Amino acid sequence: xxxxxxxxxxxxxxxxxxxxxxxxxxxxxxxxxxxxxxxxxxxxxxxxxxxxxxxxxxxxxxxxxxxxxxxxxxxxxxxxxxxxxxxxxxxxxxxxxxxxxxxxxxxxxxxxxxxxxxxxxxxxxxxxxxxxxxxxxxxxxxxxxxxxxxxxxxxxxxxxxxxxxxxxxxxxxxxxxxxxxxxxxxxxxxxxxxxxxxxxxxxxxxxxxxxxxxxxxxxxxxxxxxxxxxxxxxxxxxxxxxxxxxxxxxxxxxxxxxxxxxxxxxxxxxxxxxxxxxxxxxxxxxxxxxxxxxxxxxxxxxxxxxxxxxxxxxx
Amino acid sequence: xxxxxxxxxxxxxxxxxxxxxxxxxxxxxxxxxxxxxxxxxxxxxxxxxxxxxxxxxxxxxxxxxxxxxxxxxxxxxxxxxxxxxxxxxxxxxxxxxxxxxxxxxxxxxxxxxxxxxxxxxxx
Numbered sequence: 060x061x062x063x064x065x066x067x068x069x070x071x072x073x074x075x076x077x078x079x080x081x082x083x084x085x086x087x088x089x090x091x092x093x094x095x096x097x098x099x100x101x102x103x104x105x106x107x108x109x110x111x112x113x114x115x116x117x118x119x120x121x122x123x124x125x126x127x128x129x130x131x132x133x134x135x136x137x138x139x140x141x142x143x144x145x146x147x148x149x150x151x152x153x154x155x156x157x158x159x160x161x162x163x164x165x166x167x168x169x170x171x172x173x174x175x176x177x178x179x180x181x182x183x184x185x186x187x188x189x190x191x192x193x194x195x196x197x198x199x200x201x202x203x204x205x206x207x208x209x210x211x212x213x214x215x216x217x218x219x220x221x222x223x224x225x226x227x228x229x230x231x232x233x234x235x236x237x238x239x240x241x242x243x244x245x246x247x248x249x250x251x252x253x254x255x256x257x258x259x260x261x262x263x264x265x266x267x268x269x270x271x272x273x274x275x276x277x278x279x280x281x282x283x284x285x286x287x288x289x290x291x292x293x294x295x296x297x298x299x300x301x302x303x304x305x306x307x308x309x310x311x312x313x314x315x316x317x318x319x320x321x322x323x324x325x326x327x328x329x330x331x332x333x334x335x336x337x338x339x340x341x342x343x344x345x346x347x348x349x350x351x352x353x354x355x356x357x358x359x360x361x362x363x364x365x366x367x368x369x370x371x372x373x374x
Numbered sequence: 375x376x377x378x379x380x381x382x383x384x385x386x387x388x389x390x391x392x393x394x395x396x397x398x399x400x401x402x403x404x405x406x407x408x409x410x411x412x413x414x415x416x417x418x419x420x421x422x423x424x425x426x427x428x429x430x431x432x433x434x435x436x437x438x439x440x441x442x443x444x445x446x447x448x449x450x451x452x453x454x455x456x457x458x459x460x461x462x463x464x465x466x467x468x469x470x471x472x473x474x475x476x477x478x479x480x481x482x483x484x485x486x487x488x489x490x491x492x493x494x495x496x497x
Contacts, residue, residue: 162458166479167387173484174391179398202480220462 076217086140093133097126148216155212158205165205169198200335207339210270211322214346221267221350225260225374228300229293231269235276236291247286255294262374267347274340275304275367281336282308282329282365296370299353303368311359319357320345328361344369377495378402380421382412382438383456384430392425395484409433413441416448423495426473428457428464436467443472452494456487 075085082088104122108115174180176191183191213219236250243250279289287307294301311319315326323338348355348369359365379401381392389405396403404419406412408431416424424442428435435455442448452474457464460478468476474494477487 159458162480163385166458167385167391170391170484171387174394177484180394206480222462 086137086144090133090137094130097130101126151212151215154208155216158208158212161201161205165198165202169195169202172198204337204339207337207343210343211339214343219267219346219350221264223262223264226263226265226268227258227260228263228268228272228302228371229254229258231265232272232291232293232302235269235272239276239280243280243289246280246283248280248283248289249287250280250289250291252291253293258293258295258300259373261300261371263351263371264347268351268371271344271347271369272302274344278340279304279306279308279365279367282306284309287364295373298373299370300373301368301370303366305364305366307364310361310363310365311357312361316357316359320355376400376402377422378404378419379491380404380406380412380415380419380424382406382409382424382430382435383427384408385427391484395488399488407431409435409438412438416442416451417445420447421451423491424451424453425491426453426455428455428459428468436471439468439471439473454490454494 071085071087071091072082074087075082101119101122105115105119108118112118172191172195175183176188176195210219232252232254236252239250276289276291283289283306289307290303290305292301292303292305309328311326312328315324315328318324319326320341322342324342325336325338329336345355348371351371353369353371355367355369357365357367379396381389381396381403383389383392383405384407386407389407393403393405404415404421406415410432412424412426412430413433415421426435426438430438433441435457439453439455442451442453449472453472454475454477455468455473456477456479458479460480465476475490477490482490
């Protein structure tokens with residue numbers, strides 16, 4: 060190991076950044092804190108001992124030996140943590156590489172289907188068209204999945220770049236409502252949006268916040284099974300912007316609620332209704348909102364509907 | 375005279391698909407399967423537009439673009455980058471090098487790509 064590498068290892072902040080966890084979850088940082096505590100307790104033992112005991116050196120020595128043993132145990136625990144984190148990072152990297160590699164053949168596939176369906180290279184019959192539609196829908200699903208997987212692997216390797224700019228969330232929401240209108244109409248869903256007047260801008264990464272709103276709106280419409288309604292609210296609450304989306308959909312069963320933000324988790328009742336979906340949308344949404352300094356949560360009752368909300372700090 | 379489009383892309387399946395579309399839209403396509411042939415064709419055939427992938431054998435797309443924009447013979451030709459790379463850094467680099475448009479393959483349909491091409495050709 061070269062000197063440079065040793066220094067790189069010693070830079071705890073970079074090391075922890077690589078794992079994508081907070082300082083208080085990072086083994087190297089905790090190890091450092093433990094070292095400081097050990098030194099402190101040895102000195103304290105000596106100071107207390109020298110006041111009340113005849114041979115304070117022995118007390119200090121015992122403390123030192125015990126802590127040295129603890130130190131070694133902690134060092135090996137840290138080491139194994141590091142290996143686990145490294146294995147996890149490599150797994151995310153593998154997912155990223157595989158997803159990227161999948162994209163090229165997928166583009167070829169999608170465009171070839173589009174060309175066939177356009178009838179430019181020969182008329183196709185109604186019956187054939189039906190099957191081409193299935194191919195098209197499924198290649199789009201695969202595209203979404205690959206794109207979600209890439210986002211997830213970037214979140215996990217802490218490589219999701221954030222390019223913050225001032226945005227009017229209101230405009231983004233309105234654009235999405237327009238985009239989702241045909242889907243909503245086809246699903247017999249009415250969308251209502253009630254923004255407060257004169258809302259301030261927020262400092263966010265526009266492309267990422269769009270992912271969050273798109274996911275929440277898509278879920279809200281998708282899981283309404285009878286004619287229903289989606290209500291979106293946007294308002295200022297002190298130094299925060301509060302977004303809420305309420306649907307009259309199938310809701311989330313109580314037992315499933317604690318897992319809802321987990322990767323690949325799909326609630327048992329929606330699996331019955333809807334096979335599509337990757338189970339990655341809410342995981343991605345939470346990672347993005349938390350990275351932007353906000354909070355995300357929900358309230359839900361099975362059969363009645365769900366309300367998802369998030370907050371974002373006003374700059 | 376039909377307008378010519380040089381397509382520098384190592385996926386022959388895409389060459390075939392776009393070849394068909396271009397033919398029907400009345401363009402002539404010159405195909406190049408790697409960066410080196412692409413650069414040579416750009417210089418000798420002077421196409422009206424270049425459609426460029428970034429991950430290419432021999433010379434990668436970034437270097438192809440750089441050399442195209444440095445050569446007085448080819449620097450005026452509009453270049454549309456069509457790729458699966460979507461990193462912000464890649465996009466900024468490519469735009470900085472002088473590409474007209476940056477298109478991520480996964481986000482566009484054939485029709486939409488065609489629209490961008492027509493726009494770049496001033497149609």
